[in-house]
Amino acid sequence: MKKYFYFIVEGVHDSAALGRYLKRKNISLIRKIEQVDLFWERIIPKSFPFNGDLLKRMPVPMFYSNEQYSIAIQTAGGDSGIVKAFDSLLNLDYEHLTGVALFCDADTKPAEQCFNDLISRMLNEVDEEYHSIFKEAVFGEVTLGSPSFGVYIFPNNECEGTLENLLLEGGEIVYSDLMASAKEYVKRISLDYRQKHWSISSEPKVLFGVMANALKPGKANQVSIQDNQWISEETITTNSQSRLNDFLEQLLN
Known part of the structure; x- marks a missing residue:
């Protein structure tokens, strides 16, 4: 049944x-x-x-x-x-x-x-x-x-935290090189943007978005979640x- x-x-x-x-x-x-x-x-x-x-x-x-x-x-x-x-x-x-x-x-x-x-x-x-x-x-x-x-x-x-924290734990394993580059990029984003538009939980979302766009250019984040290896046998x-x-x-x- x-x-x-x-x-x-x-x-x-x-x-x-x-x-x-x-x-x-x-x-x-x-x-x-x-x-x-x-x-x-x-x-x-x-x-x-x-x-x-x-x-x-x-x-x-x-x-x-x-x-x-x-x-x-x-x-x-x-x-x-x-x-x-x-x-x-x-x-x-x-x-x-x-x-x-x-x-x-x-x-x-x-x-x-x-x-x-x-x-x-x-x-x-x-x-x-x-x-x-x-x-x-x-x-x-x-x-x-x-x-x-x-x-x-x-x-x-x-x-x-949020779902993105869970996904980024997987990203540390399967996309470690991309994550290192994305972290450097996010670190350099001006405080003008951070102070005006970011909440306390925004940084993981921004980091995930940067990486997802590199993996699936122009696609929505959920497409990367579906198609890439954020959640996989390597990350579980x-x-x-x-x-x-x-x-x-x-x-x-």
Whole structure:
């Protein structure tokens, strides 16, 4: 019997990174709508533009599947959208889900604080019907249930930071020469730009963007995450990547 999982992530970079992990497990990205399992039919928008907004991205999850698993990864459009994205469960027979997981950045807070803040918001804002899914959630763990539930805070369920910190750990291994050059470039960027436009967590994002553009000139960062070796057999043993891999192993198995 196929296992169904629903992942909610902040943005398309997170979705692409999780896709690399699923690819390692021979769970493939679905591109054709006719290949999507009928279980997910009610969360695929049927008309364009969505809510009348021509510029808004259609909120279509990315779907991954093989004979054993069917996984939908819903992009929430930022940290503030994660709780709202939980409403999509209204359109599913969620009692048939094997697992639900949320993924977001720690940014400048300890991961456990981010976890506690997220669960608190969900208890206050999510329909009470769903509270049984996450009310027993434990930081850093996958709680078993129907469905199972877990929260992973990038980069490693412990430290401050973002997904880019996790990716750069891999970059240190597979693109060490490029990283050395990119670090020198970023170091020389004027304080005028840093002080006006950068937040505390911006430097890893800038460094990743410089390297990604060298690897995939003119392409979006998520394309580099999908196509290059930021997450690969060579990098999976790094601290943050091994922790994410362990979390997904617990969730899927």
